[in-house]
Amino acid sequence: MPVTRIALRKGKTADYKQALMAEIYEAMHETFDVPEDDRFMALSEHDEDTLWFGRSYLGIERSDDFLLIQMTVSRTRTQEQKKALYRAITERLARSPGVRPEDVFINLVEVEKENWSFGRGEAQLV
Template identity: 60%
Template sequence: MPFTRIAIRADKPAPYRKALAQGIQRALVATFNVPEDDIFMSITEHDEGSFFYGKHYLGIERSDDLVLIQLTVTNSRNEAQKKALYAQIVENLANDPGVRREDVFINLVEVLKENWSFGNGIAQYAT
């Protein structure tokens, strides 16, 4: 059960935000074998005074359309799956809603299966 946080600059229209979520979810389904309805995402929008990033860090030219993506997942995927996920997210978001590849920043946080709870007071392990 991945949990995804997406941070973007403010004032993006609803279809743009929806396309971000859908593109990330499609990548998770394709590369991490996540069920299609296993979707837990939040998008936060930030004004100029609360959105900071290195515009030229590591020689990558980023714009104010930067999309920060943090995925929390179980630590059950190998390196090839992770690389495939990163590539698929970038591809999906480039196609729709048209995010420049340089403006996709992904952070993967891996946790143990026993660190998940589904709100019923009993830990149930995600796949």
């Protein structure tokens, strides 16, 4: 049930963007037990003046290929699962489409189960 938002600079190919979404989903599937077809993602592209990031914050050197990945998830995962997710996303994106680990920024927003409605105005998880 995660909702994933990916922000990046304009100029990447459709294949690159599809690979981002596919690899992030597969990482969630393997580390967070996200079911098949539980794919809710939005990708937004930005000009240089609408995507700001600290190029060397915390001593990590970031490039124009920086990705901002924010995931809203239910508050049900352990700290170990979260660390596994961060590793899996970074490793998968390094393989395809070839994102440097330094350019992968991930933020989890945890919410309670009653904060989800998947359609029909119902709270399916409550």
